[in-house]
Amino acid sequence: MTSTWIDKIPSSYRHLLIILIDVCSLVLAHYLAFYLRYEGNVPPAKMALMPKLLLTVVPLRLIFFVWFGLYRGFWRYAGIQDLMRIFRAVSLSSATIALVLRLLYGLTDLPRSVFVIDWALTIMLIGGSRFSLRALRALTPPSQNKNSKRVLIVGADDTAENLLHSILFQPREYQIIGLVSDRPDKQKMFIHGVPVLGTRHELAELVAKHDIQEIFIAMPFASASVFREIVAQCQTAKLRIKRVPAVKEILNGHVTVSQLREVQLEDLLGREPVSLDFEKVEAFLQSQVVLVTGAGGSIGSELCRQIARFRPSLLVMLDQAENGLYRLDQDFIQSKSEVARALVIADVTDANRMQEIFARFQPHLVFHAAAHKHVPLMELNKKEAVKNNVLGTLVLARMACAFHAAKMVMISTDKAVNPTSVMGASKRLAEMLLQDMSRRNRTAFITVRFGNVLGSDGSVVPLFKEQILNGGPVTVTHPDIERYFMTIPEAVQLVLQAGAFGQGGEIFILDMGQPVKIVDLARNLITLSGYKPEDIGIQITGLRLGEKLYEELWTSEEKIQSTIYNKILMAQATTPRHELNGEIDQLVETAKNGTEEEVLKLLRELVPNYQAE
Template sequence: METEIFNKRYKLLNKYTRGLVLLTGDFIAIVLSCLISYQLLAVLLVDQFSFIIGYSALMTLSILTGLGLFKMYVVTWRYTGLRELIRLILGITAGGLFTVVISNILWEPGNTELNYMALVLANSILLIGAFRISKRVLIELVDMPGRDKKHAIILGGGTEGEQILRDIRRNSSWNLFVNALFDERSIPGVMIHGVRCRGGLQDMYQYLESSPTEMMIVAYPEIPKSELKDIIDNVKSIRPKMEIKILPSFHHLTDDPVGVKNIRDISIEDILGRDPVKLDMNSIAASISNKTVLISGAGGSIGSELVRQCVKLGPSQLIALDIDETELFHVENELAESGIDVIPCVASVIDEHKIDQILNYYRPDVIFHAAAYKHVPMLESYPEEAVKVNIGGTRILAELACKYMVDKFVMVSTDKAVNPTNVMGATKRVAEEICMSYNGDCVTKFISVRFGNVLGSRGSVVPLFMEQIKNGGPVTLTDDRMQRYFMTIPEAVLLVMQAGSMGKGGEVFVLDMGEPVKIIDMAHDLIRLHGLEPGKDINIEVTGLRPGEKLFEELLNAEEGVLKTEHVEIFKAICSSKLTKLELEMKIMNLFNLIDKGATASLRTSLQEIVPTYSFKDELRNMGLGRRELGVHKND
């Protein structure tokens, strides 16, 4: 308590002390302006000294009052800029006008006195302006390159680069000295805050070869990812240990001015995947705003991002459902200040009674079903769990969505549902079939959305590689030919919401994931981004394909093909179900009967009856427990 009182008193004292210093400096500057002006007009004013004393006193009081009215005694001295100087001129001008009005009432001054006043005002602007900007000038003059400062360059000489450079010059705590700016769009030789723009990319590469530089800041938010990747590769080939920072694209920034606080370390998401897609945010917002939204799997990578994006669109309430109470706590805590009623519900999607209670109580308008088991090799060992959650959970939620007349049910699917070679993909394909079979039976519109891997999701390859790099390697991958489609989590989620807003019911949408990425190339990129060299600092080892893994994921050429939609990145899969709803129900019941009887060895064959395109290795055909029955152990 005493510390808090002391801090308040200190801040108050500091506030008034700063104002008093500025007031004193302004007073001295005005007095000097009067003396200089008097000396310049001394011949004309020789017989009017007593009048000039009174006139000068009035002007001094008027100018100080004008500066006070324009709040020039509550500004920060150190950060005085153009806005403050404009307010300063307005304050002095206001003081001059006040002087004219009062002097005409008291003295009726002539042309000589008015000339004197004009000189005083001009000199006051110069001297007070010089005083106000003196601290900033002093700091920037003293802030010269020293031995303890990191030498940096900025790629991007536009508005963003200028703002970041200015912020660096103001804040000595960053301990940086910017040597040069590079930008193809700028004229070589121009100076920005005392730093020269030295040309474009080729000039930058030549500069790095000959000049000691420890950091590069990419202040070019709209640069294409493919171009950025080439730049990073070239920079790292010249200086492998170079520290690289980046200013993210503007959809990650607030409306505040760009500054050092916006810069972060470059990540794999910045150079892989596609450039940001165009979205119809109005249609997405219309599908969420003022509605009750339920998100299953809300603690997971996709589910939690669905919660974040939905919150921005103003739902009346948002039910975040997940079996993992720890992750739900983190999501709730993160969004506590959002102003939206985020309601955590700890429940499993296979608990029919509990899910019935939740939907009956909250009556959601929209359901995003992201709850699922997704780890391919793990589910090869435990196929019964994949059936329970991915098939059973979807069936329960779909049936209850119909019962409580939910408007839209959007299921998050996977590219692994296309010609599946693993239990996870096969069960997600059955989940799609469930959604299609329920569509048309009730008012609920059922929509499925397939997409590939997302960068940084839990259990994905990127966090695994980063952990291996942190531990000194080796980085392990199953096959050096393996390729995958990748998308950032926010982009995937927004496209899922876009597809959901477009859907009329019964569709299986497929997201265009761009070009596939070789996993070994991703490993090389991650190692370089950590300032290390592949094969030298960190080794890469190939371990062989795991059960159920493919070398290449199929996505757009989905079995029977795809159709274009009004959105260039969203396609509609041609899916003609071979089973009626009753036949599908009977086969799903058979799966659960096999689980109840402990006959999990037959699950794969029964899944194949529902999904004819599902294929698996012969040695797994009669081994429902997969790795457990094959005798593969942790230490093998």
């Protein structure tokens, strides 16, 4: 922070100094009012009266100044609101002084103009002393820092002005070189002495010309396309890109340096916030016993966090791996969550264990997020993929029916559509199984299908970050490979919404927006990490086992319908009408005791559109 000689005075003495300055200002205004009224020839009687009047004027003024909080503000930040407080305090105290002198002391011969002149002079002197502190601070050169970063601010509106103003009052950690704006009327103009250097389309040229080290995006309303354009232009430079928060995150409309955050991949996706039907979801979850499988994973743990907000009577968090479950419980402890919860280590394919858990907790709602999801790994372990993804779903579904659970919601994947991998085919079979069981049981079975989520365990984004941290290269399997992405919180909100809305037998599909090229994702992540893509390098490794170039969200046979929720679609599926349980039991038994070839043969028969590569 830029410091003046006043800032170096201890705060208690600083307040006394300001009061002393006010007293001097009040005395000066009082004497000047008389001298101006009488044009320098104050009558001797009035001259003798003036010191006596000060014994009333000064205490009354100070009482009103304290009442209006004039000694509680930081005057180095004085603004219009502070000036208005001074105006109100002086006006009300002037009226009170006039009444006291006339009614209590009978001084009816004092000219009214003396009170008016005194009022005006007091406002000018008191206000001037406050704003002179701000002016003194602004004129005092900030402390120089030889390591200060050269910064360009993108934006030239009120948000950019607020940010620039806050930076100018900081020590020179940042050196603002200029601003960038697309508005023609802002070109070649200055804001707080800092020039507007050009438009957003000239950003790459400006970065190179002025040796910029960081970019601050001061555009709270900026769309994802704007962020993508800025990041794309910065790929030729090594710099950091930060942004001000979205409008809803900015308190009081003021922006400070401390509120800046790194631009994230989520900013480039441009996902609109989910408008959750809070009442319907609350009625769905509140005071219920809720079981979440795969609770230690990325989706499962976020499901638990969001379900806890709706106050279930008991949240049963189940996972086969202890570490993820332990971390999740620590999160609840750290956040001081009061939700009743049970931590259960169990394998969803173990029917006896699942029966024990259902008998003990009697869950009303089941969210099934436990699954093997890594495509190439499951190609090497085909039988395990079938056992976990198919048998696990079958066991849970049978338990849900046996113990009269109201609903079971399963998390599925876009890889289940026209699958080319065992993982995708096993998830497609799980979808078909739940639709089949929903027709024959009172328990409502619901499937929610969506694509990749940013930052999930073992996904591409954490891998890329680790590769960048290690100096590269970033590995991409194919230059044209595309994937759908959404954020974990967004996906989970829509899962809860679909679960509350579904009646049974539906496959809900989440609106994933436009697919993203993985190579573009890699370039953007390298740029956001402060490097040039050519410095880190992008290596094309070739498609992996079972991997597709493009994912789909539904098949050509599925009829897609909209729902009352604009981000949730519903697929009218083509599941065969005959019972699948027997055939699935045969597949599961083969996965336990047969060969991989026998498993693949049965899987192709049960999932006709499975095209194994």
